[in-house]
Structure formats: structure tokens, C-alpha cells
Amino acid sequence: MEQIKVTFLMMAYNAEKYIAKAIESVLNQTESSIVLCIRNNGSTDSTGEIIRRYAELDSRIHVVENEKNNVSQEGITPFQTGWWPYTEETAGEYFSIIDSDDYLAPDFAEVMYSAAKRASADMVVAGHYFVNEETNEVVGQRTPPRVEMDKIEEIGVNFVQLYNGMRTWWGKLFQKDFFIRHHSECWDNIEPLSWTIDTVVMLNYLVRCRMLVCIDRPLYYFLSRKNSSYNTRPFGYLRLCEADILYSAGFNVLDKLNIRSSENETFLLNLHWTYIVEALNGLNHTSNMVSPLKTLERLGDLFSNNIVSSYLESSFAQIFVACEPYIRRAMNSEQEKNVIWGSYLSRLVYLMEQVPQDTKLYFPLLLSCVCDPQNKNRAGRGFILKVNQENNNLSYGQKWFLSCSRQILEYYYEHPQLLVEEIDSRDRDDSLTEKENLLIESFQQEDMSKACDLIEEISQQSPLNRIAMYYRIYVATLIDEFPLALVMAASAKVLWPNDKDIQLLYWNILNSLND
Secondary structure: OOOOOEEEEEEEOOOOOOHHHHHHHHHOOOOOOEEEEEEEEOOOOOHHHHHHHHHHHOOOEEEEEEOEOOEOOOOOOOOOOOOOOOOOOOOOOEEEEOOOOOEEOOOHHHHHHHHHHHHOOOEEEEEEEEEEOOOOOEEEEEOOOOEEEOOHHHHHHHHHHHHHHOOOOEOEEEEHHHHHHOHHHHHOOOOOOOOOHHHHHHHHHHOOOOOEEEEEEEEEEEEEOOOOOOOOOOOOHHHHHHHHHHHHHHHHHHHHOOOOOHHHHHHHHHHHHHHHHHHHHHHHOHHHOOOHHHHHHHHHHHHOOOOOHHHHOOOHHHHHHHHHHHHHHHHHOOOOOOHHHHOHHHHHHHHHHHOOOOOOOHHHHHHHHHHOOOOOOOOOHHHHHHHHHOOOOOOHHHHHHHHOOHHHHHHHHHOHHHHHHHHHHHHOOHHHHHHHHHHHHHHHOOOHHHHHHHHHHHHHHOOOOHHHHHHHHHHHHHOOOOOHHHHHHHHHHHHOOOOHHHHHHHHHHHHHHHO
């Protein structure tokens, strides 16, 4: 029997629209010493029928059938040993994975195999085209630099370019023994991953590769589908976990190959954020629509992410702009329209849009967002310092706040009521106590005009005065000034967490609006 040069591996699930073209692109290779091993992964459409029809016509096709999706007849799940549908008889010198909705250039196997044999490569990487599903036109390409190296540590200067070639497991050749020997190390424990699985697997193989060849030519056609699972993936905690795992896998390569540099590290940070931005688009798809509170919760997970924390402060404006449309959509929803102000993200958007920065109300509302217990990475911290530094009309307490070290502020952010009391104490004198008493008296006498004047006067002297804030919220409810009343009440709830009157005021307002 003629030696099999390349064994193509494919798994297919409900790919009836695309699989014929994928199969034909393999069978029509200029290099004929190939086989195609397909796992029909429990398809419920005509995919299985199409595969069997081609298998009857060409003996190079070998088919394994799953009755259930993602579970083999032997109980093997993706991507355990035994999942890829080859046997000892069908395993060629090299393996290549092809997705059931993509297709190959006619000379893919010929060019890749020739390069692999010439260099005795463990792995060969080719470029690929992006094909628009609707027009069938090539709309872009990704091509690695030409590389042929047996000292993988030397990829340092080419890491950024090579990384793009490592994002997928398709469009590659793997030397058989190399693929099998490292299978458990590279594929085990990745089943929970969905959309970063290709790249994590490839980075695992990269650090174990002794001879790498990259061909600076696209030989693979990737079908870009508008409604693919990648483009419609839901955004949430799991997507953030995948971004973190991908980030860690990238740094594992840098450390294993000793190629850390500011350029490579910055690239991985930017890639982490790019992945998150792409995942955010999932919130636009109807199938992923969730309640306003759930949307804000998922976005809160983003701002609290440990890796995002490393670039949150320097890139806060960029990150906030990317998230703002989704925050605003939650704010504008009729569903849960009152309780959404408990989220510091919705209060931040409201604050930046509705409250002038030169008013004394701006400082306490912004500070409440930074101190919010849900805001673990203190999103907006740099912004609050910037705003106050640009304001020439600061109280004594605010000036003290600006003079505090980052370490001291971190402590106070964890204990907002102590911070508020510290700032207010520095703004306090005998006249302030007298004004507070007059304010309380004005409310008892129902002199609202005088009360409002006193609120402004007290806030001018002490922006974090508890009595002025309490009555400011109360006045807003009397004149039906919503959602400002709720924004202020939710902010006060954060700044005075141990104040029973403040807490009760918030819940009373919320209950009255929900009745």
C-alpha cells in the first residue's frame, strides 16, 4: 500500500450547506497520497448522508459516526485521546485539521508536505484567506512570515507575527509522532473552552516544537459566517475566563521560550482587550439578549477582571466607550428601570451625561462609583483625580483627598464612610453646624426655598455633607425629579453604608416607585 503522506482530520455537525465543498477540496488535492477521516458528530441534518455518499465514491474517505453530538460511541468526548477519527492504518506521515465549512487551495498538501519533508518539521503553518459567506469573495488574509527554524527560542522578534498564524489548528501540518506524543499535554483540560480552544492548543504545541516552518502564502480558505457561533457567542463571565486563559497561554510561551519583551507583553495585553471587545458584540444578538441587570452584571465582571485591572486605569476612557452603548441600553429599558441605578456603571453614564463637573454634586456621585463594593478595580479612580485637579474651587477636604497617597486611598475606598467622614471633618467649622440646624428647621417649617438655598450653601463648603445630601435626595423625590433622586440615593447608600436613615431612604424611594 502506498505510504499516506497527509491525513486530513475533520469533525462535522449539521454542516450540510458547506461540507461537500470542504470534502471536494481535500479529494482534489494535487498531492493524491492523502486520506480524509471524518467524524460525523451526531448531525441531525443531511450531513451524514452527504459524507456517506462521498465515502462510497472515494476509498480515501473514512467515516466515524456519533449517535450523539460530542460523545463517541465509546464514550469519548472532545478532545480526549481517541477523539480524532484516525486509525493506525489511516495515520499518515502528517496530520492536518480542516473545518467542515472551510476549504483548501488545490496544492495545500503538496506545498505543505514538501516544506515539512525538506526541513524535517514538527509543524508547518500556512496563511489563510477570509471568505465572505454571502458573496463567496475573499475579503482578507492572514499570512505568517517565512520561517524555518530549529531553535524555537529565536522566534522572539517574530512572535507577534507568528502568533497570528497560531490562532487556529486548521491550515497546519503536524508530524504524526509529534502530534500524538504531545496530545494529552496539548489537548487535555481544554473541553470547557469554546472560542479560544484553537489558539490555546496551538500555543501548547508551539512551546514543544523543535522545528517550525511557516509558509508566507495563504493555502486555506476560512468561511466567515455572520451567524457563526464565534460571532454570536454570548458575553459574560465565561468569555472573560477564556480571554484570561488565552492571555496566560501566551505568557506561558514567552516564559518557556524566554522571549519576554515590552513589545510582546503589550501585544498580549492588547489581544486580551481585543478579544473582550469582539465578545461584547455578542450582546447585540437577539439570542443573547438578557435583562438589564444581567447585562450590567456581566459588564461589571469585565471591569472587575484581574487582567483588565493591569490596563484599566491607563485605558479607562477607551474601555468605557466600548461598554457605554450596552450600559445605556440597560438604562433605557423599561424592564427593571429603577433598580438599575444600583449599578455603579449606570450611575457613571448618568453622571457624565447629566451632572456638570463644576457642581459640588459631581464629586460625591463619582466617588460613590469608585467606592462601590462591586467596583473591585476602582474603575474611574484616575478620572476622579483628574476632575478634581482641574477644578480650582476645591474644599479643604477635597484638597486633602488629592494629597493622599494611592496606598492610603486604597484603604479608604474599602471603607467609604470613613473617607466621607474624614473629608467632611476637614470642611467642618461652627458655621457649618449652624447651617445644618437651620436646614433641618427649614424642612420642619416646610420652607422649601430656604432649605434648597441652604443645601447648596452647605454643599459648597462640604460636598460630602451627610445632612445636605439626605435632604437633597428628599427634595428631588418631592418634585418627582427621577432618576436623579435614585442616582443620589444609590450613591449615598454606598458612601454611608452604616447609616440606617440613608439606607432606609433609598429603599423607601425604590418601593414607592415600584408600587
